[in-house]
Amino acid sequence: MGFKCIHIADVHFRGLTRHEEYRDAFEDFFRQARDLEPDVIYVGGDIVHSKTQGISPELIDILNWWFTSLANIAPTHVILGNHDGLIANKQRQDAISPILDALSNPNIFLYKKSGVYPTGVSGFNWCVFSCFDEEGWKDIRPVANEINIALFHGGVQGSATDIDWQIEGEVEVGFFEEFEFAFLGDIHKLQYLDKEKRVAYPGSTIQQNYGEDSGKGFLFWDIKDRDNFISQFYPVAHRHPYVTLDWDGDLECILQKAKGYPDESRFRIRASDLISQAEIKQLHVLLKEEKNPYEIVFKYEQSDSIGLTWQSDHGDISLDDFRDAKTHIKLMQQYYSDLSITNSAWERLEKLINKYVNELVANNKSIKNTRWSLKRLEFENIFSYGKENVVDFDKLSGITGIFGRNRSGKSSIPGALMYALYNTTDRGAIKNLHIINSRKGHCRAKVDFLVDGNRYRAERQSVKHQTRAGKVHAVTHLNLSRLNSDGEEIQDLNGEQRRETEKILRELIGTSEDFLMTSLASQGEMNSFVKNRTTQRKTILNKFLALDIFENMHSLAKEESSSIKTLLKNVPDKDWDKVIENKEDNLVDKRFQKEELEKQFLKAQASLEELNITLATHGNKDAVTQQDIDDQIENIENFENKNLLFQEKIKDHKIQKDDLARKLLRILKLKEQFPIDELKEQFEIQHDLEKNLLALEHSYEKEKNLLKVQKKSVKILNEVPCGDQFPACKFIKNSHINKRLQEGQEQITNNALSNVRASKRVLRRMKEQQYEIKIKRYDEILVQESSLVLENSRMEISLNSLTTQENRLSQLIAECCNELSGMKLRVSSNSNAKAVSNLRRKIANARQDVANLDVKRISVSESIALLQKEIENLKLEKKKYSHLLDEWKCYELFIGAVSKKGIPLQIISSQLPLINAEISKILQGVVGFTVELKVEHGNNDMDIVINYGDSQRIIECASGMEKMMASLAIRVALINISCLPKTDLLIIDEGFGALDEMNVEACNRLLDSLKKWFKNILVISHVDAVKDAVDNVLDIISVGKDAKINYE
Known part of the structure; x- marks a missing residue:
């Protein structure tokens, strides 16, 4: 007696979508199945796609139809796959059992427990290795002298996906050597894993996505006996197959390729470079006219990393070279290449660039474009946790879930990490007193991390103290050291004070703001970038691209140029x-x-x-006539009257000139008596003394703060029970050192205070002399003198003119009188x-x-x-x-040039296509849209656009799911191009609340794709569906009133 079996697996019914497509395909399957007349039909798992999420009425209806139709053809035997339930949470019900229980069809058999079961055909047995009952695998034994068929859903070493990626597998092929045959499921590619073709995957029944080959279907087994059998593949008709067409820039070529596929196919256009919007629209029009496609999508295959360069006329400029003045000179030359600028103006510009860049670099030594890796975290008494909490990140990789009820302490783990590294948390500005477990007296955290191949350890401790007034506060200590490969301390990196140690730590891993912008999407902050105003987004992007140096230069230049602007206004x-x-x-x-x-x-x-x-x-x-006499007399009288006027004017001018001369003489005597050189010298000394006093006050404050820190540190010795017994204890060794240094520090502080007081006394006496007022008064005198000299010069010219005219007129009168006398004699x-x-x-x-x-x-x-x-x-x-x-x-x-609309805008505009391509690459195959950042020329706004290909809308009008997916993709894309310090860790804290059951699966695929950029992805959530995407789980347990976590 033989055994005929139809073998299908990996069906993946969706909650709401593709139902009509599946009905059409399975109508073809049922027709073929009836023609083959099998003894049994075997379903090898992954019947549904979204596990226990998205169990809609429509899904129940189509599963009812599907199971019933199978059972009407032949007895149907079913095992479950990893997509049919929650393997990581087995106490939850799977998606298939309730439906089959409700159907209560005697021709359908479900095997959720591992074991050996009859097939219904004498001499043939099912040996079920259920993925929901791995504990029962060890009890499975083949029945002697009968044909035993192993049923297994999972990866087998040596199997491959449709893209020929080799599966590591849960078991080896030898796992099935005791059995005559092995009917497998889970891998979507049709394949035999042995030479005799006894161990086989039928592949997915229907093509699931563009990553799978077309021509999916099922295997038909006709087994006569142990050695006499055949297996044959039968394809299932697919109304909307997934077709990938490679773009070579030729529309006609694409159209010819598409003609080889059925109408209403799904078409994906795969390109190595971005396709223009005009060509995309033309492709849509031509394909719709020719093939009436079910969908058209685009995929851009680019390198995994974006080149952090900007092409200029002076060569490619690396975005992490902005600390070099030469880079800014090149950028300035590029920016003003179309403007005619004189050589002298360029010299001034270069001086300004060198001045500001050197000043900013000297004041900011933070690292750029550095990657670091988290190795191990230990902490105790932080928030709700007690003692001995450990997370060994070296033993984690991929996606790690931190799950639990509300208030179970999930978000406290990244909080403990930020406390250890940055002396803060992701919960805003809170005191370290509130980080300590309210039932404990201290907290501690120790973190090991790797930077440039060197291993470091930061250990931080905060201890509660109460003042005499009853006020409780916390004192924090920090130890930083470099370790060898065995984790042993080989170099103490602590500074004299904690703030110096904090500075060294910042130079290794960056700031807490860098960490929050790159590695940690804290609770409620997943969508922070898209929620920001359009102008604020560009500011954040500036930080990612290290363009904030332009903003700083802009501020410095505006401040310094304000005085010149004022002078110009006064002219x-x-x-x-x-x-x-x-x-x-x-x-x-x-x-x-x-x-x-x-x-x-x-x-x-x-x-x-x-x-x-x-x-x-x-x-x-x-x-002479009498008339001559009369005329002469009249002329003399006129000349005399005119001469009197000249004499009056000359008299007035002399009085004014004498007055000016007296004023100038007084000013001259005052200048001779005014010790201006001495005053200026004394004022310069006063100015230097003021600057020196500031330095002395700063030095005094520094020494006073150091003394204060030492006193607080020494005070700890009065509170610890061990006294001076353990001076080398790492938590109080600094206190012992400070105790020895305290007396000397008090003397240094007192000397500094004496210097400040002495300088203040001298400065006060100098200010009493009012040197500045006297110098200003002298300057006013000089201005007055200049005005008087100019007035005196004008008066001199006018007086000379009047005197000349008066002399000539007097001479003329005398001549006329003499002539009159002679004329009278000659009448x-x-x-x-x-x-x-x-x-x-x-x-x-x-x-x-x-x-x-x-x-x-x-x-x-x-x-x-x-x-x-x-x-x-x-x-x-x-x-x-x-x-x-x-x-x-x-x-x-x-x-x-350095304003937001200048060089930074040019650089952002040049990088946006790369950033948008990176976002598209991240979202490709996950959701049906992509996200684009857009900046209009001359505009300081940055819009985020959701692009569905045939429609677009700004992010403000997007749904919660679209905002969440867009935010995650934008964050990862910006991390990839960022010059900020970044780690190989991504933490997402409760960012999935906006997703419904249908979209959680898409988000899971997105998280899985992010593994190529991050060694560890920490997901904190209470959404059950997210649990199916994780590779590891960090379990939080309760020990009394405290939470506890241990993974090492």
């Missing part, structure tokens, strides 16, 4: 070139005017001379006399013209001198203004 707003040009044009006009006046003056003099000659050669030149009334009189009148008018032209000529000469002086002063002011303006323009260029 009158004028067009210096235009003003100087106008003055020079006026000067040219005045010089031309002077030349014209010279010509007119010479012409007038020549005319006067000609008239004088005519008069001199006249026959009756001495003849005549004949016609010749009248002619001579007219001639004399012309001569007088000509003489007046000459005098007027001479006055104008002198006035123009004075104007020329004043204009020359004004032009000289304007040019000096312009030079000073130009220097200030050049400095301000240099600062403006620098500030613009």
